[in-house]
Amino acid sequence: MKYTQLGRTGLKVSRLVLGTMNFGPQTDEAGSHAIMDAALDAGINYFDTANVYGWGENKGRTEEIIGSWFAQGGDRRDKVVLATKVYGNMAADGDAWPNHDKLSAVNIRRAVDASLKRLRTDYIDVYQFHHVDRSTPFEEIWQAIDTLVAQGKILYAGSSNFPGYKIAQADESAARRGSYGLVSEQCLYNLAERRAEMEVIPAAREYGLGVIPWSPLHGGLLGGVIRKETTGGRRAGGRSADALANTAVRAQIQSYEDLLDKHGLEPGETALAWLLSRPGVTGPIVGPRTAEQLDSALRAVELELSEEVLASLDEIFPGPGPSPEAFAW
DSSP states (O other): OOEEEOTTSSOEEESSEEEOTTBTTTBOHHHHHHHHHHHHHTTOOEEEOOTTTTOGGGTTHHHHHHHHHHTTOTTHHHHOEEEEEEOSOOSOTTOOOTTSSTTOHHHHHHHHHHHHHHHTOSOEEEEEESSOOTTSOHHHHHHHHHHHHHHTSEEEEEEESOOHHHHHHHHHHHHHHTOOOEEEEEEEOBTTBOGGGTTHHHHHHHTTOEEEEEOTTTTTTTSOHHHHHHHTOOOOOHHHHHHHTSHHHHHHHHHHHHHHHHHTOOHHHHHHHHHHTSTTBOOOEEOOSSHHHHHHHHHHHTOOOOHHHHHHHHHHSOOOOSOGGGGOO
16 A cells, blocks of 8 residues: 655555445445455555434444444554544434534534544544534634644544635634644545636645545446446446436546546546546545455556546546636736
């Protein structure tokens, strides 16, 4: 496994991030434990979760599964860089209370203690804001985070789904307080969705944040969906099926799969390898439901795409163009 530093921290993290969203809803506890064991054995040391994972009546279940895995011992917790998130309301559906969500100081304090209990650990490496809270000033957020750092409950703070200007606001506010600020941004970024290149990734690089792309296969659309249709494999569902109903999108994905067939490349592995080649990217989040899916993701780390393939991918999935700073006189 290849490693890099997480932004401007001293943390050494794997170039793949193990996403745990499927633990509980789609993969049972035993299967989740097996995937985490396999990931750790393969050298993946960065695990990402969120307090709301498990969803619905089972919010918090994913953190509990990770906690029961840590409890098995074997230095599991010491070997893992653990990231979780705060923002969503953890009350039962239909039973939401004021101050039980978002990024108020009272909710951050409540949420981190609840996550620590579910995760069966006494600290979180990277505590991430799952979304922008437009009603809470960053001064209040950083006051709460600084207290948690002083208490030893978290080491660093990160963001998720922040636009570029909010990354700037957050870090400028932290600098005025003498706080450390954000160390990572978790954003939607893949071959089919490249808008992060306009502002988010430039802002992250300017402020020294690691970039952790989520949905690297764009909900499965970049994982060989048309090939699977024709070979009797698992058919596209949900958003991928809706997207393929669009003639232009289907033609684009067909061109993508044809290109990879020409070069003997696997679609999912290629999509991950492309992200790993992008400037500023620390490592994409992979959310395997099975050990086989994990094996496929691991192969992507060693895959070097040729300049010809990279150029062809740009033709099929053109980015948003140069960021505004490129339009200088």
